[in-house]
Amino acid sequence: MQQNTKFKGYALSVRGASHEDDGSPCQDSARVFAAEGFAVAAVSDGHGSEKHFRSASGSEMATRVAIRSICDFAERNNGLDGIFRNDPKNAARRIAANIICGWNNEIAAHIGLFPLNVYENAICEKHGGIPNEVIYGATLIVAGITENGCFGLQIGDGSFLALSDGEMFFPVPEDTKLVGNLTTSLCDNNAIDSFRSFYYEGSVSGVSLSSDGLINSFVNIEDFLKFGKRILSAVENNTATALGEHLKMRSRSGSRDDISVAAISVNS
Numbered sequence: 001m002q003q004n005t006k007f008k009g010y011a012l013s014v015r016g017a018s019h020e021d022d023g024s025p026c027q028d029s030a031r032v033f034a035a036e037g038f039a040v041a042a043v044s045d046g047h048g049s050e051k052h053f054r055s056a057s058g059s060e061m062a063t064r065v066a067i068r069s070i071c072d073f074a075e076r077n078n079g080l081d082g083i084f085r086n087d088p089k090n091a092a093r094r095i096a097a098n099i100i101c102g103w104n105n106e107i108a109a110h111i112g113l114f115p116l117n118v119y120e121n122a123i124c125e126k127h128g129g130i131p132n133e134v135i136y137g138a139t140l141i142v143a144g145i146t147e148n149g150c151f152g153l154q155i156g157d158g159s160f161l162a163l164s165d166g167e168m169f170f171p172v173p174e175d176t177k178l179v180g181n182l183t184t185s186l187c188d189n190n191a192i193d194s195f196r197s198f199y200y201e202g203s204v205s206g207v208s209l210s211s212d213g214l215i216n217s218f219v220n221i222e223d224f225l226k227f228g229k230r231i232l233s234a235v236e237n238n239t240a241t242a243l244g245e246h247l248k249m250r251s252r253s254g255s256r257d258d259i260s261v262a263a264i265s266v267n268s
Contacts, residue, residue, distance in 0.1 A: 006147065007039035008265045010240040014247045016213055016258040024048070027138075028211050028260035029059040033067045038080050038146045041262035042066040045158060045211040047137040047185065051130050053123060057110060058103075058136030062186060063262075065102035066142040069095055074144075081148050088199035092153055096195040099140070099153075103186055107136050137187035141172075141209045145264050149201040155194050156183040157212040161228040163205040168225040171198045206232040206265040214247070214261065217254025236265040 009032030019026060027046030033039065044062035046055025070080070073095055077083045083091045111132060116124065124130045139156025152160050152172055160172045173196045177184055184194040208228045218224040234240040240263070247259045 006037075006267055007034040007145070008235050008238075008267065009034050009039055009041060009263065010235045010243075011041065011260075011262040012240075012244055012247070013258065013260040014244055014251065017248075017252040017256040019258060025056050026258045027056045027059060028213070028258040029063045030209075030260040030262040031063040031067055032262050032264060033071065034264070035071065035074075038074060038144055039264045040067045040070045040142065040144050041207060041209050041264050042140065042142040043158060043209040043211055043260045043262045044141075045139045045156065045213075045258070045260065047183075050123060051127055051134055052137040052187075053120060054110075054135045055138050058107070058138040058186070061103055061106040061110070061136065062099070062138050062140045065106060066099050066140060069098040069102055070142065070144050073098070079146070080144055080151070081146050084149075084151050084199045085201060088151065089197065092151065092195065092197035092199070093192070096153055096155075096192055096197070099142075100186065100191050104133060107132050110136075131187070133187040137185050139183055139211075140186055143207045143209055143262075143264065145204060145207055145266065147266070149199065150204045150207055151197065151199045152207070153195050153197045155191060155196070156185055159210050159212070159215045159224070161208045161210075161225065162200065163207070163229065163232055164200070164203060168228045171200055172196050173198065204266060205268075206235070206263065208232055208261065208263040210262075211258060211260040213251060213255045213257030213259040216257065217250040217259070231261060231263050232265050235263050236267075
């Protein structure tokens with residue numbers, strides 16, 4: 001739990017039922033950071049298939065780099081509100097570029113410290129070579145929230161919910177490239193052009209980000225939106241620590257996938 005006088009944040013990842021069954025690690029990552037004047041949340045879902053055998057590390061790097069990039073952006077621009085209000089698309093693209101660059105730098109450093117082992121090299125040879133960024137492939141959702149509004153960036157699947165005037169809604173534009181199990185990714189050659197973004201100017205009570213393992217555990221959107229409200233209420237009331245077991249139950253009876261949640265509640 002991260003909080004200050006204005007913002008409360010909570011982030012957690014739970015291992016999916018299918019991963020518990022086969023002994024594979026959780027591929028998700030979730031992170032929040034609350035500062036004076038703004039708060040940031042990030043969720044990343046590592047792809048986990050054979051070619052993406054280090055995606056658990058890739059998702060952890062993605063959330064860490066995303067929050068660091070937005071904090072650096074705020075420091076360089078004397079906050080977040082002004083530049084997003086004046087030119088939100090440009091601001092979002094600049095942050096996306098910083099995230100991609102930082103993520104690739106983290107990958108290079110990680111491979112330098114932990115070179116591919118015999119088993120990993122065999123997978124690369126099997127596929128005729130795999131670019132380093134593909135090995136660590138992951139999606140990313142990131143939110144920044146201030147007293148005056150919020151913004152978000154997303155590449156790949158998963159869900160971004162915002163609460164305003166008592167209503168939960170999806171503020172991020174849909175991506176027609178997300179069909180079935182296909183998803184855009186930080187490891188794509190044109191990742192910068194696959195980020196969707198928004199800026200919402202006005203009162204926002206909170207945001208809730210989650211990997212696709214959560215929404216895929218619900219029968220309908222209405223129940224998912226209600227659950228998003230429950231998450232924000234739990235964060236506001238300091239009861240979010242009970243969410244872990246509930247999310248494990250959701251995975252077992254629903255998607256069987258890893259589930260990550262990162263949420264920020266704005267104190268009134």
